[in-house]
Amino acid sequence: MTTDTIVTAAMLAIGDELLSGRTKDKNIGHLADLLTISGIDLKEVRIVADDEEAIVAALNGLRGQYDYVFTSGGIGPTHDDITADAVSRAFGVECIHDPDAMTLLGDMYARRNMDFTEARRRMARMPNGSTHIPNAVSTAPGFVIGNVHVMAGVPQVFQAMLEAVLPTLKTGATVLSRSVQSPFGEGDIGGPLGDVQKAHPQTSIGSYPKFDGTSFSTELVIRARDETILAAAEADVRAMLEGIAASRRT
Amino acid sequence: MTTDTIVTAAMLAIGDELLSGRTKDKNIGHLADLLTISGIDLKEVRIVADDEEAIVAALNGLRGQYDYVFTSGGIGPTHDDITADAVSRAFGVECIHDPDAMTLLGDMYARRNMDFTEARRRMARMPNGSTHIPNAVSTAPGFVIGNVHVMAGVPQVFQAMLEAVLPTLKTGATVLSRSVQSPFGEGDIGGPLGDVQKAHPQTSIGSYPKFDGTSFSTELVIRARDETILAAAEADVRAMLEGIAASRRT
Incomplete structure (x- = not known):
């Protein structure tokens, strides 16, 4: 692109x-x-x-x-x-x-x-x-x-x-996006998520806290103009969340 | 003020x-x-x-x-x-x-x-x-x-x-407002409403069309920082609407 x-x-x-x-x-x-x-x-x-x-x-x-x-x-x-x-x-x-x-x-x-x-x-x-x-x-x-x-x-x-x-209107390459739900709050994922963002500079990863009145969870939105680039970043985001979940089970 | x-x-x-x-x-x-x-x-x-x-x-x-x-x-x-x-x-x-x-x-x-x-x-x-x-x-x-x-x-x-x-925060004089519902669309009231606005320069009269899927009506919002000024403009807006209604009944 x-x-x-x-x-x-x-x-x-x-x-x-x-x-x-x-x-x-x-x-x-x-x-x-x-x-x-x-x-x-x-x-x-x-x-x-x-x-x-x-x-x-x-x-x-x-x-x-x-x-x-x-x-x-x-x-x-x-x-x-x-x-x-x-x-x-x-x-x-x-x-x-x-x-x-x-x-x-x-x-x-x-x-x-x-x-x-x-x-x-x-x-x-x-x-x-x-x-x-x-x-x-x-x-x-x-x-x-x-x-x-x-x-x-x-x-x-x-x-x-x-x-x-x-x-x-003239249009550009569409921005593709994927949403990944994180059961963890931003404070738990902020560090590793920043590392994933750094590893995928052609993507833009947004972190959107949700508050249900008691606790925070997070929606992670990965955006890119290329499907392959998007999929690679999404895989790393999901692996990061699985890593946090696994560390909590032990 | x-x-x-x-x-x-x-x-x-x-x-x-x-x-x-x-x-x-x-x-x-x-x-x-x-x-x-x-x-x-x-x-x-x-x-x-x-x-x-x-x-x-x-x-x-x-x-x-x-x-x-x-x-x-x-x-x-x-x-x-x-x-x-x-x-x-x-x-x-x-x-x-x-x-x-x-x-x-x-x-x-x-x-x-x-x-x-x-x-x-x-x-x-x-x-x-x-x-x-x-x-x-x-x-x-x-x-x-x-x-x-x-x-x-x-x-x-x-x-x-x-x-x-x-x-x-420091605060100023509150803007007071009155809302008047007009059964007429903006095209019917636009001329006379402009005259009312000109006659009441210390007010701001907003005209907000509403569309119900078939026809337009209008909400008129009069705003001023002084109750007396506001009331005088509101009276003239209501008189204007009554004038239009009367002209349609004859």
């Missing part, structure tokens, strides 16, 4: 409600799951408020560092939906009522005999030069500009947009 | 598992809830991997910008727990086996007839000059250095540490 098979991404979740506790984010974990399956490494997530300065600063901090940036939130029809303005400013382009989005939304509201209000027209706003991300749930599109994919915050809509986006 | 009653904070959640999707974070929402209740404004959250460069960069990006930074994760006994090293490097101080933490942990393992292994000794490591955050669940302390509070990633332990930390 060469480094040119690595594709990286960041997420920017936008919304006061995520920072006040009113809304518990569901999009970060969903994106993480699907990017991992797709062979794209999610390297960083930021959550910022509905604040233009904060969005512009975060976006400009992320979009140069990673292959892709995915945003959630702030593209609806109300005054607190300012993501289109902020992304436009980050890219230094005008925020326009996109003609194709105006047609798409205008036709939809006409079919439903609903007014195409000024608020609803806001949902057609995007940076000049964007392409659409289709939205099978509620029609109003997300948009792509440069390497930034701007999606809705409502989880059903975010998920529908992500489904449309994923097939358009 | 003067601006000196505003206290700001950021969170840095650390862990490969949050970015691979293996673990769905529970600490961000919990911290957001408790800071909001305490009158501390959570302004930004970042999630980074178990990567020293990434932790140092994020921490140094955040700790100068906000009154407090809270971290989660990476303070256990295994090789992938590198938060103490990274925080030490961010502050330019040595990462030591803290003598008081060594005593605390050594005594605890002696009482339990458990070996105080090299791995377990790792849990006593922290930047030189730190103070402890007590941990009622599993003894190993978190630590405070400067304005950075370093806590565990396991939610039960994170919560116990946060409970110990909160009474030590």
Whole structure:
């Protein structure tokens, strides 16, 4: 595996409600799951408020560092939906009522005999030069500009947009993973596990304590982009655990 | 309300598992809830991997910008727990086996007839000059250095540490909030709601669409630090909704 098979991404979740506790984010974990399956490494997530300065600063901090940036939130029809303005400013382009989005939304509201209000027209706003991300749930599109994919915050809509986006992305070698349950706590296995990690530098071995209210056990997750490398590390992890178990039986 | 009653904070959640999707974070929402209740404004959250460069960069990006930074994760006994090293490097101080933490942990393992292994000794490591955050669940302390509070990633332990930390923090004027349910979607209320927001600049009015699989409704959340200001905005929001309902009955 060469480094040119690595594709990286960041997420920017936008919304006061995520920072006040009113809304518990569901999009970060969903994106993480699907990017991992797709062979794209999610390297960083930021959550910022509905604040233009904060969005512009975060976006400009992320979009140069990673292959892709995915945003959630702030593209609806109300005054607190300012993501289109902020992304436009980050890219230094005008925020326009996109003609194709105006047609798409205008036709939809006409079919439903609903007014195409000024608020609803806001949902057609995007940076000049964007392409659409289709939205099978509620029609109003997300948009792509440069390497930034701007999606809705409502989880059903975010998920529908992500489904449309994923097939358009370049992907790297998928990270394969194996999970091994350890009945021992991290304090018992930490030393030998570090030795196994050192012996298998092309893997990443994560140790995740679980607490059942009384005692700790551990889930060990071995990750690698190559099946042979993965299997060798897994065998050593299992041998290490068996060694600890055997020493306790004597 | 003067601006000196505003206290700001950021969170840095650390862990490969949050970015691979293996673990769905529970600490961000919990911290957001408790800071909001305490009158501390959570302004930004970042999630980074178990990567020293990434932790140092994020921490140094955040700790100068906000009154407090809270971290989660990476303070256990295994090789992938590198938060103490990274925080030490961010502050330019040595990462030591803290003598008081060594005593605390050594005594605890002696009482339990458990070996105080090299791995377990790792849990006593922290930047030189730190103070402890007590941990009622599993003894190993978190630590405070400067304005950075370093806590565990396991939610039960994170919560116990946060409970110990909160009474030590300076707090600002609590943000009060009222929630008003709108049976109308955002496209129907977006225009008039923007007018209400403009008429009440000392409030922040959030509009949160809900989708039940068929249609959208909206939760409106009005936030302010003063009860009188809050009540006036709430009355106008309710009057606006009643106006829309009345116009539909005629």
